[in-house]
Amino acid sequence: MQVALFTILSSLTGGHVRILETAYRYPRRPTFLIPRNYYVKLLNMLDTYYEGRFRDFIENNTVELPPMEITHFYAYPKYIYDAMNRIKGDLSYFDLFYVPHEHIGMMMLLKGVGVKWTALLQLTPVIGALDVDLPMNPIRLMSLNLRLNGMGYIGDKLFEYLIAKAVLSGETVLSVSKSIPYEMRLMGLRARVKVLDPGIGIDEACFSCGDKDIDLVFFGRLRREKGVFDFIRVLNVLRRRMRMRPRALIMGASDDETPRLVKARLRELGLSGLVDVKVNLTRRELLSNLARARVFVYPTRLDSIGLVVIEALAHGIPVITYDIPAMRLNYRTRAVLRVPFRDINSMALVTAKLLSDEEYREGLANEGLRFVRRFDWVNVALREWEELGKIASEESKAPETKVANVIKAISIA
Structure with a gap:
C-alpha cells in the first residue's frame, strides 16, 4: 500500500511527534507531502531538539510542495488544490491520501477532488476539545467551550463547523482518543470514527x-x-x-x-x-x-x-x-x-x-x-497501518455535491 501523508509539522508538539513516531514504524515507508517552508523548519527543529533523529527518514521520503502561508482554515483548500495540480500526474500512484490532523480545510479539498483519503483526528474538529460536556444545543455548547478555553467566539467558528458537518458526513476517519468521537456526537458532527487504543506510545x-x-x-x-x-x-x-x-x-x-x-x-x-x-x-x-x-x-x-x-x-x-x-x-x-x-x-x-x-x-x-x-509505539503504528489498509480497500464514492461546489468555487477564485 502506497500512502501519501500530507502534513505541515509546524512544531514538535505531542501531536506532531506522534506523526513521526508512528510513520517511522509503518511496515512500508509513506511519502510525506510537506510545504517547503515547513519542511526546512522541521529539519532544523529535529537537529536542534531531537539530535537529528528522524532527519534521514524525512529527507528520504518527502516530496516538497510550494511554500504555504496559511492564516485561516478556508485557505487550505485553495493551497492544496494548487499544490495537487502540480503533482496530479503522480496522484494515481498512491492508494490513500492521509491527513494526520483534524484540519477540516485539508479534508474538504481531498473529499472534493475525489481521491481516496482519510484523516487522523488528534483533536476534536473545529473546537479542539470540550471542557464542559453538558447536554445542550451543539451551537450553544461550542460557544460556551470556546469562551472557556479562550479560543474566541462562535462567530469565528460557525462557518468551519458547517463545512465540517458536510466534509465528515459518511466518512471513515481515525482518532487517537476516546474523547473525540464522544465530543463530536455532542457537537452534531457525524462520521465513522475508529478509535486507536492506545493512540499514542512511549519512547x-x-x-x-x-x-x-x-x-x-x-x-x-x-x-x-x-x-x-x-x-x-x-x-x-x-x-x-x-x-x-x-x-x-x-x-x-x-x-x-x-x-x-x-x-x-x-x-x-x-x-x-x-x-x-x-x-x-x-x-x-x-x-x-x-x-x-x-x-x-x-x-x-x-x-x-x-x-x-x-x-x-x-x-x-x-x-x-x-x-x-x-x-x-x-x-x-x-x-x-x-x-x-x-x-x-x-x-x-x-x-x-x-x-x-x-x-x-x-x-x-x-x-x-x-x-x-x-503504550508501545510499534503496536500503535501497526494498528494504524492496518486501519489505513482497510480504508484504502473501501469502495470509493463520488464527492457530495455540496462539497464539490465549494471546491469549484475555490478553484475559480
Missing part, C-alpha cells in the same frame, strides 16, 4: 527515574489553554494558604511571549524564588528534568489524550488534572487524579496530599508505571 527512554528533587512540574506547551497560568495559581494557594514552599519547574515549548508573561506573573505573586522556567529544551533535557519531579500538575483545558501525561506516568510521576472528557475517558487509573474544571483549591489540596504522603504518592506512581506498559 523507550522514558522508563527511567532519577532523584526526586523537584516537587511540582508543569510540562507542556507554554500556552494559556494548556494550563500554565492555572499551575501558577495552584502554586500560589500552596504558598499563601497552606504555608508550603514546594520547589517547582515550568518547562515546555514556546514561540511567543508567554514565557515573559509567566515570569512576570511569578514575580507579581512573589513566587519567582520557588520556580524555574525552562523553555525550548532538547528532548533529552526534557526527559531528564521530568524524571526529577514528584508530582505533575497539568490543568489543561485543550487536550484529547495528552502525550505528556503518559510520559509523566512512565517516569513514576502521578498526574493531577481537570476532569475534562479527554482525561476522564482515556485515563482510568488512580495515578491520574481529576478535580472539577477550574477548581484551583481542590487541585491544590490534592497536590498537598501527594507531596505530604510519600507512601500514597509512591503507590500511585507504581500504578501509573503498570498502566503505561501497553
Whole structure:
C-alpha cells in the first residue's frame, strides 16, 4: 500500500511527534507531502531538539510542495488544490491520501477532488476539545467551550463547523482518543470514527527515574489553554494558604511571549524564588528534568489524550488534572487524579496530599508505571497501518455535491 501523508509539522508538539513516531514504524515507508517552508523548519527543529533523529527518514521520503502561508482554515483548500495540480500526474500512484490532523480545510479539498483519503483526528474538529460536556444545543455548547478555553467566539467558528458537518458526513476517519468521537456526537458532527487504543506510545527512554528533587512540574506547551497560568495559581494557594514552599519547574515549548508573561506573573505573586522556567529544551533535557519531579500538575483545558501525561506516568510521576472528557475517558487509573474544571483549591489540596504522603504518592506512581506498559509505539503504528489498509480497500464514492461546489468555487477564485 502506497500512502501519501500530507502534513505541515509546524512544531514538535505531542501531536506532531506522534506523526513521526508512528510513520517511522509503518511496515512500508509513506511519502510525506510537506510545504517547503515547513519542511526546512522541521529539519532544523529535529537537529536542534531531537539530535537529528528522524532527519534521514524525512529527507528520504518527502516530496516538497510550494511554500504555504496559511492564516485561516478556508485557505487550505485553495493551497492544496494548487499544490495537487502540480503533482496530479503522480496522484494515481498512491492508494490513500492521509491527513494526520483534524484540519477540516485539508479534508474538504481531498473529499472534493475525489481521491481516496482519510484523516487522523488528534483533536476534536473545529473546537479542539470540550471542557464542559453538558447536554445542550451543539451551537450553544461550542460557544460556551470556546469562551472557556479562550479560543474566541462562535462567530469565528460557525462557518468551519458547517463545512465540517458536510466534509465528515459518511466518512471513515481515525482518532487517537476516546474523547473525540464522544465530543463530536455532542457537537452534531457525524462520521465513522475508529478509535486507536492506545493512540499514542512511549519512547523507550522514558522508563527511567532519577532523584526526586523537584516537587511540582508543569510540562507542556507554554500556552494559556494548556494550563500554565492555572499551575501558577495552584502554586500560589500552596504558598499563601497552606504555608508550603514546594520547589517547582515550568518547562515546555514556546514561540511567543508567554514565557515573559509567566515570569512576570511569578514575580507579581512573589513566587519567582520557588520556580524555574525552562523553555525550548532538547528532548533529552526534557526527559531528564521530568524524571526529577514528584508530582505533575497539568490543568489543561485543550487536550484529547495528552502525550505528556503518559510520559509523566512512565517516569513514576502521578498526574493531577481537570476532569475534562479527554482525561476522564482515556485515563482510568488512580495515578491520574481529576478535580472539577477550574477548581484551583481542590487541585491544590490534592497536590498537598501527594507531596505530604510519600507512601500514597509512591503507590500511585507504581500504578501509573503498570498502566503505561501497553503504550508501545510499534503496536500503535501497526494498528494504524492496518486501519489505513482497510480504508484504502473501501469502495470509493463520488464527492457530495455540496462539497464539490465549494471546491469549484475555490478553484475559480
